[in-house]
Amino acid sequence: MKLIRFKKDDEEKNGLLINGGLVEIPHSLLEASLSPFDDLERKDFYLLDEVKILPPVKPSKVVCVGLNYQDHAEELGMVIPDEPVLFLKPPTTVIGHEDQIIYPPQSHQVDYEAEVAVVIGRQARFVNQDDALDYVAGYTALNDVTARDLQQKDGQWTRAKSFDTFCPIGPWIETELDPSNQKICMKVNGEMKQNSNTENMIFPVEELISFISHIMTLQAGDVIATGTPPGVGSMQVGDVAEVNIEGIGILKNEIISH
Template identity: 35%
Template sequence: MKLCRYEYQSNHYYGEWTEEGLKPFKGDLFSGREATGETHDHADVTLLAPVEPEKIIGIGANYVGDKKDLPDTQPEIPVFFYKPASSLVGSGAEVRIPEGVDEIKFESELAVVIGKRTKNIEENEVLDSILGYTVGNDVTAPQFFHEAGHWTVGKSFDTFTPLGPAIQTDLDPLNVYVKAFVNGDEKQNSKSDLMIVSLKRMVSYLSKVMTLEPGDVILTGSPLGAEFVKKGDKVECTIDEIGTLENTFTK
């Protein structure tokens, strides 16, 4: 099932994405998902970021280029950082390059959406805590890594976390290809089994640090190939089983 959040006639809905249209729920994604019986045409809606998370957590430097480069043992502590909810936008929204920012990068990622309150779980329990998966673009201004000495500033500007277009609930997270295209040219295309820290490891670890709430998002890291972009560039982050997250960069 593909789940989404969208605007229709100035109202916001959660619903199921189908070929026929979007079928709204009476509540949100976490309260039974009872259908209203209506169908809203694709042409009449605007897709929004599929969830409104309390926390957006990113995992850094988490891909290799080839399986032979994977370490024999996973790092004990994943490198992670926060992104504010104010950085969130949906597919089709513009990503604004802030004044004074010299260079900006896209980073296509598989994103985990937490489905229930999760605390202190082991790796074999992780999949039971996941609602589904979506596509994320961890937009980054690397110049602030050096100026501030940490990652958060360079990843926290408004519009720096495009997410969408939908949440796929039926997905093998170790068997998808994470892709990115800039103005139609392929820049990233790696299988998710090239992650250094596994999806189960990162979710389990984070649950032992903090309580993960329904709707929280974990960006699992970006494959090799991320590049700098400029005003006017269109970036498409794609996972075939989920869809394409499309955003244009503006100044």
């Protein structure tokens, strides 16, 4: 089931992707006590080109994982970490499908990073791995945009990861997905740049949720970006980046100048 946030006639709505379009549902995915199929027959049907697709959630935080693909570690010649390496993106980085990534004037190297994102469905604190997937609302695609030159210059990651528009998410949430075995790709201007599978993750989704929840409380709507596979590279103004996650869909964004 694919759930979507969208805007129609300047009003934000929640929807369910069905029959090549979407139908409005009376509440968000995160209101777990309600069914997304309530009163569908009384709701309007829209074609996707009739609406503005919004980011599928409004997270209080985006928790990102560095170096979480075996093949990416091999590409870089780096030692596999004993524990997940974490960093945060502020909510002001979040944009949606077909929104524009702004290339900041402070940077001369802005990179793409295709990732599978986990959307948390309810508050999670001190979660055991065996129960971790019970806290997942669904999955979506994410581009962890990074000012690589600033990351190297600063010696830490906050500035490089935190520019406005540096976290495209979308286009919707897939509620029924096996995150352990899905193809993950990045294309720039139609050319394949990253091509891997989530089976190459070092730390699987349930381990990440448990690990993070023992550090910070995860709220409903929070996002975990699960790391990127090999093939990371730069984007230029005018480029179009497409994250394609098997079972989810394509997240597409153009890069523009400030």
